[in-house]
Amino acid sequence: MAKDAKPEEGAETPPKKSKKLLIIILAAVLVLVLAGGGAAFFLLKKSDHAEDEEAAEEIAKPAKKDKKKKDKEAPPVFVNLEPFTVNLVPETGDQYLQVVLSLEMEDSTGEPDLKAKMPKVRNNITLLLSSKKASELMPKEGKEKLADALKVEINSVIEPPVKNKKGENVAPEGPVKSVLFTSFIIQ
CATH class of the missing domain: 3.30.479.30 (Band 7 domain)
Incomplete structure (x- = not known):
């Protein structure tokens, strides 16, 4: 039993290294996820804005055509x-x-x-x-x-x-x- 009561010195050091390594890996993954999420947010926001502009242009163009059609198709x-x-x-x-x-x-x-x-x-x-x-x-x-x-x-x-x-x-x-x-x- 005496052997069981003594903690081994070599056993303590590997868990400390693995905890530090685990924290570093988690921090790196967290940074990558946040960077990827931020990049995706800005890219999607930019493309949504571009789509909104295109949609606005498409809406404006038919309105002009409709006016011309109304003028041409106006009842006498x-x-x-x-x-x-x-x-x-x-x-x-x-x-x-x-x-x-x-x-x-x-x-x-x-x-x-x-x-x-x-x-x-x-x-x-x-x-x-x-x-x-x-x-x-x-x-x-x-x-x-x-x-x-x-x-x-x-x-x-x-x-x-x-x-x-x-x-x-x-x-x-x-x-x-x-x-x-x-x-x-x-x-």
Whole structure:
């Protein structure tokens, strides 16, 4: 028993070395884990930020395209005018023209200008219609020419023509895109 009671000197030193070695290994592993975790955090944070920027750019781009599409796909704005009844230039006796017009506008911003100048627009349309002959208006081409002339006349009232460098009157494009006949009767 005496042998069991004596601790051996050699037995004590190896456990001290193994404890120090174990602590050093654990410290090294802990440093590596923390360094790896920190690096991963910064890399993921940076890539998330880059993805957020890309997502923001992608969101902004379709918004611009949507605006362009909305402009192109915007439903047309139509303004209906009251009927016009005029005497035509006599060819074979008295002839009358009754016409109902609908104006296709570029957008709704031109409508207030049109309504503000409606008395002058109606006067100029009446004068233009009453200067025509029934034979001019009967064929399809005559109606198309009349529609173009009405469009130019209405746009010139809304946006008066300006003179260019040569002194010629140039009619700017007005808000009226086309003139449509909803009723066209010659008697």
